[in-house]
Amino acid sequence: MSGFVTPGLEVAVVGATGLVGTEMLAILAERRFPVHSLRLFASPRSEGRVLTWGGADLTVEVLRPGCFDGVDLVLMEVESDISREWAPVAARAGAVVVDNSSAWRMDDTVPLVVSEVNPHALDDHAGIVANPNCTTMVLMPALKPLDAAFGLERLVVSSYQAVSGSGVAGIRALAEEEAKFGDDLDALRRSGSAGIGAAQDVYPRPIAHNAIPQCDAFVDDGTDETKEERKLVAESRKILELPDLRVAATCVRVPVVSGHSMTVNAEFREPVTAAAAAEVLAAAPGVVLAETRESYATAFEVAGRDGSFVSRLRDDESSPNTVDFFVVGDNLRKGAALNCVQLAEVLVERGKLTLH
Amino acid sequence: MSGFVTPGLEVAVVGATGLVGTEMLAILAERRFPVHSLRLFASPRSEGRVLTWGGADLTVEVLRPGCFDGVDLVLMEVESDISREWAPVAARAGAVVVDNSSAWRMDDTVPLVVSEVNPHALDDHAGIVANPNCTTMVLMPALKPLDAAFGLERLVVSSYQAVSGSGVAGIRALAEEEAKFGDDLDALRRSGSAGIGAAQDVYPRPIAHNAIPQCDAFVDDGTDETKEERKLVAESRKILELPDLRVAATCVRVPVVSGHSMTVNAEFREPVTAAAAAEVLAAAPGVVLAETRESYATAFEVAGRDGSFVSRLRDDESSPNTVDFFVVGDNLRKGAALNCVQLAEVLVERGKLTLH
Numbered sequence: 248m249s250g251f252v253t254p255g256l257e258v259a260v261v262g263a264t265g266l267v268g269t270e271m272l273a274i275l276a277e278r279r280f281p282v283h284s285l286r287l288f289a290s291p292r293s294e295g296r297v298l299t300w301g302g303a304d305l306t307v308e309v310l311r312p313g314c315f316d317g318v319d320l321v322l323m324e325v326e327s328d329i330s331r332e333w334a335p336v337a338a339r340a341g342a343v344v345v346d347n348s349s350a351w352r353m354d355d356t357v358p359l360v361v362s363e364v365n366p367h368a369l370d371d372h373a374g375i376v377a378n379p380n381c382t383t384m385v386l387m388p389a390l391k392p393l394d395a396a397f398g399l400e401r402l403v404v405s406s407y408q409a410v411s412g413s414g415v416a417g418i419r420a421l422a423e424e425e426a427k428f429g430d431d432l433d434a435l436r437r438s439g440s441a442g443i444g445a446a447q448d449v450y451p452r453p454i455a456h457n458a459i460p461q462c463d464a465f466v467d468d469g470t471d472e473t474k475e476e477r478k479l480v481a482e483s484r485k486i487l488e489l490p491d492l493r494v495a496a497t498c499v500r501v502p503v504v505s506g507h508s509m510t511v512n513a514e515f516r517e518p519v520t521a522a523a524a525a526e527v528l529a530a531a532p533g534v535v536l537a538e539t540r541e542s543y544a545t546a547f548e549v550a551g552r553d554g555s556f557v558s559r560l561r562d563d564e565s566s567p568n569t570v571d572f573f574v575v576g577d578n579l580r581k582g583a584a585l586n587c588v589q590l591a592e593v594l595v596e597r598g599k600l601t602l603h
Numbered sequence: 604m605s606g607f608v609t610p611g612l613e614v615a616v617v618g619a620t621g622l623v624g625t626e627m628l629a630i631l632a633e634r635r636f637p638v639h640s641l642r643l644f645a646s647p648r649s650e651g652r653v654l655t656w657g658g659a660d661l662t663v664e665v666l667r668p669g670c671f672d673g674v675d676l677v678l679m680e681v682e683s684d685i686s687r688e689w690a691p692v693a694a695r696a697g698a699v700v701v702d703n704s705s706a707w708r709m710d711d712t713v714p715l716v717v718s719e720v721n722p723h724a725l726d727d728h729a730g731i732v733a734n735p736n737c738t739t740m741v742l743m744p745a746l747k748p749l750d751a752a753f754g755l756e757r758l759v760v761s762s763y764q765a766v767s768g769s770g771v772a773g774i775r776a777l778a779e780e781e782a783k784f785g786d787d788l789d790a791l792r793r794s795g796s797a798g799i800g801a802a803q804d805v806y807p808r809p810i811a812h813n814a815i816p817q818c819d820a821f822v823d824d825g826t827d828e829t830k831e832e833r834k835l836v837a838e839s840r841k842i843l844e845l846p847d848l849r850v851a852a853t854c855v856r857v858p859v860v861s862g863h864s865m866t867v868n869a870e871f872r873e874p875v876t877a878a879a880a881a882e883v884l885a886a887a888p889g890v891v892l893a894e895t896r897e898s899y900a901t902a903f904e905v906a907g908r909d910g911s912f913v914s915r916l917r918d919d920e921s922s923p924n925t926v927d928f929f930v931v932g933d934n935l936r937k938g939a940a941l942n943c944v945q946l947a948e949v950l951v952e953r954g955k956l957t958l959h
Contacts, residue, residue: 405761405866407814456860457903458763460915460929471896471917493921497866502858504812510761510853540827547813559816561827565849573816
């Protein structure tokens, strides 16, 4: 059976050979997205590679002038500087770009959208739509309905972020470091990770058997935040449409392959109990709430699954109108590829992309 | 050179063959603790094993009536139920017991002490002294001087706890699960940890490539806290002598061999800045403060080292009088064995144990 349909869209995936790009292609097929034609782009290193999608062999191309002519939808998963250069090219060629880099997220003319949270923002796009950072993304489907019900005032968030957030290079760094230990229990007992050293240049410390309180680089404005922490704060405010939301965020990389977890302490304007919050979350789109305190989801269970999985929801006795919870989501699925495809679906639903 | 000296103490280590017991023996030697004689106890499984300490071969014994006769100091590293039975036996025999289980920590007649934080509490002991939980321990040396300077009001703490906190079994579970992956990058890419399954019964979920929001069992009082979270709250209040301290804690197990890390959001009564807090922490005993934002310590660097390593100290813009920081310590050293030996040293210094 072919994955190509009429009526459908002329679709391009840029960064098609990476971790998120691979996931995008899988999700387009899984969800039977109306693809009429598909073009794949990647860096020159991958030029000429042949990938199979929807029963057809497709040759990977490189970006060049005119490459987006006739394309309706571009799913773009590239570094920010590449996106800054090529997303406007695609938009000028008449395509809608759903971009997963950080290049456009805080641009006032670019909607930053989580499909279940603020789909209406897509109506104002001017050719480019931004997909949030994978950490922010996991959190938003849980916070939006809680904000609507109780009025969100402040967040204290700590993350447990997977290495796949750094692409294949992150997974490879972890695998190489772990392989050095093998199953030498004595070496592990003696030294923890000491003496092993970091594989490659992906992380500023070894990641195997470690927790690194730095995701992405530090910002350059005199504060001691990292860019990842800054993104979590700024993107949450934009997506939730709460420009004054107070957020304390600490982002930590852990030796998890896929699945970003967070502990969340959320303070509200209105009185809230864990029971009332549970009622809201049980009905929230994109949220899967654990039924018992023991049935929490972890990165292990959510790999390859859609949704933000909330658990450990409890009254915070240290502060009024406050609850604590744990949330985890597959950073490659909802955190990246899935939401990109969902945004494209919403664009179709809302008449912003027309099948032909 | 013999490690045995006169004048010294008749010392017993109970649980001498475990992870923390092994560390206790190493630390007694490293710090040239005044050991006149040393007796080693463990479970029947280890009876008759011969360990070398201070140039002598020592045979591991099992606990039996009269076994503590003539002993001055017992360092006890056993399960709570064993401690509940045997610590009073040792105390009645005239020994001072430094106990690392949770059996006695919240007993009003038992001092719960971090050597740099509340050594004066040792003066009131009645034969048993309690060593705090390894997570609490790492946090206290940083919080005590901050409380003294600014008046601690509230904490939001999230932990990143190492498997060695569960003893050799925890390390073995992690090693076995990781060995199943080997360096199969494709398997890692495909599935994260999915399909691997948990090794043994140590943790309620696989620990390799995972973050488990449950340390220890859940409490049985209708709240959804774990015992580890409850310990962190109750022990912090007792050690800091702040019975009304407000604490929101979420304890998470991560695939780290040794080194418990925490993110800490600390709110004070008095105005505080990161700069003022840094000045206090730079002078605090038992605290090592990172000099730059990039020079943070991680579990990797602190394995086998003493002290609580503080970094990422910054002003919290989401709340007045609040700072955020990251702290990590070796849970087997300061978190357990080191503080036990330090408490014994303080008992000697304060005349509560007399060399002979």
